[in-house]
Amino acid sequence: MTAAPGTTVMSVAEAEAFAMRILRANGLAEHQAGPIARAMAAAEASDCRSHGLYRLIGYVGSLRSGRVSAAAQPRLERVAGSFLRVDGDNGFAPAAHAAGVAALIDAAQHNGIAALALTNCYHYSALWHDLDPIVDAGLACWAFTVGQCIVAPHGGNRRLMGTNPIAFGWPRAGQRPFVFDFATSAVARGEIELMGRAGKALPPGWAIDAAGEPTLDAAQALAGALLPFGGHKGAALSMMVELIAGPLIGEPTSRAAAALDNGDGGPPLGGELLIAMSPEVFTSGLASDWHQQAEAFFAQAREQPGVRLPSDRRHDARRRSEESGVGVPDMLLQELAGLSLCT
Numbered sequence: 001m002t003a004a005p006g007t008t009v010m011s012v013a014e015a016e017a018f019a020m021r022i023l024r025a026n027g028l029a030e031h032q033a034g035p036i037a038r039a040m041a042a043a044e045a046s047d048c049r050s051h052g053l054y055r056l057i058g059y060v061g062s063l064r065s066g067r068v069s070a071a072a073q074p075r076l077e078r079v080a081g082s083f084l085r086v087d088g089d090n091g092f093a094p095a096a097h098a099a100g101v102a103a104l105i106d107a108a109q110h111n112g113i114a115a116l117a118l119t120n121c122y123h124y125s126a127l128w129h130d131l132d133p134i135v136d137a138g139l140a141c142w143a144f145t146v147g148q149c150i151v152a153p154h155g156g157n158r159r160l161m162g163t164n165p166i167a168f169g170w171p172r173a174g175q176r177p178f179v180f181d182f183a184t185s186a187v188a189r190g191e192i193e194l195m196g197r198a199g200k201a202l203p204p205g206w207a208i209d210a211a212g213e214p215t216l217d218a219a220q221a222l223a224g225a226l227l228p229f230g231g232h233k234g235a236a237l238s239m240m241v242e243l244i245a246g247p248l249i250g251e252p253t254s255r256a257a258a259a260l261d262n263g264d265g266g267p268p269l270g271g272e273l274l275i276a277m278s279p280e281v282f283t284s285g286l287a288s289d290w291h292q293q294a295e296a297f298f299a300q301a302r303e304q305p306g307v308r309l310p311s312d313r314r315h316d317a318r319r320r321s322e323e324s325g326v327g328v329p330d331m332l333l334q335e336l337a338g339l340s341l342c343t
């Protein structure tokens with residue numbers, strides 16, 4: 001890849017190593033730092049920049065403020081049947097996920113369906129990265145997490161809910177999996193932050209200001225509230241996420257988590273619920289072929305001009321980046337390099 005003006009090209013491995021250096025320099029234990037650095041490098045490679053290296057600023061903010069435990073040791077517990085829970089020990093969510101994902105896969109493959117709750121941890125990574133190993137193991141999977149409290153309910157004028165993403169993955173033999181993953185807000189909060197940094201105006205319908213009036217200004221939106229996508233429908237899905245990734249698994253709603261936040265810019269306290277399902281087990285004893293049926297469905301979708309599947313763009317970007325690297329803005333790299341200096 002030729003570097004665009006003002007950018008530096010890194011290999012995906014270099015991006016991961018860069019993130020590791022900064023996290024280590026800020027005292028984060030290896031088993032916590034590794035999953036974060038891998039998720040960030042994967043986000044850079046997949047051209048999902050709002051969850052890439054830029055997030056180091058927030059992670060380091062929470063380490064320096066002491067809100068998140070740098071040496072947290074996540075603990076996996078089989079609560080009942082195929083319901084598993086990881087207590088994140090007040091650490092970051094990627095390490096909690098790493099501690100539980102193999103057991104979730106095993107439980108779903110044996111029992112047909114299994115759920116994993118990540119609790120007592122701080123989350124703001126992209127959900128598709130959490131789904132990837134589960135879908136690669138031949139399972140369909142849902143993931144839900146409560147995001148930062150900044151979304152107004154439909155018809156409301158101030159924040160009540162998180163950006164509350166929902167992700168779903170479907171395995172495809174010999175093909176890239178079908179995965180969708182989006183915030184239930186009109187856009188992810190990180191995207192607003194990046195648009196603000198770039199001095200870009202927001203599209204209409206994304207946000208309201210602190211007085212509840214529509215705004216196109218990123219700073220005013222961050223001081224006010226984002227709107228749900230799809231009006232009352234997105235708002236209802238967002239409320240569902242508040243419930244199933246909050247009270248259902250013993251975690252706070254986004255508003256309760258916000259009350260505990262110290263403003264260090266890092267991830268909010270909040271759990272994640274993963275539900276994995278085995279198509280093999282669900283269809284055992286039946287004459288139907290789940291794989292063939294699904295592939296016929298995807299082929300019918302692609303027959304229509306202009307249709308692409310969710311995750312096509314991400315998979316294409318990933319392949320390109322593995323070959324030619326990722327271009328990271330120099331200004332961001334300089335800012336991030338400053339984070340490795342002790343304060």
Ligand code: NDP
Pocket residue numbers: 051123124125126127128145146147148163164165166167179180181182183184185186187188189191308309310311312313314315
């Ligand atoms: P986007 O709106 O960018 O994309 C959402 C999904 O839609 C992707 O799966 C994308 O696939 C797909 N998609 C986009 N355009 C099309 C199209 N034309 N046809 C078919 N599919 C399409 O997502 P958001 O900005 O809402 O969220 C970004 C990320 O932020 C997510 O990964 C989410 O998990 C994360 N997030 C995390 C939070 C946290 O607290 N942990 C909070 C909120 C968000 P593709 O990738 O291939 O383009």
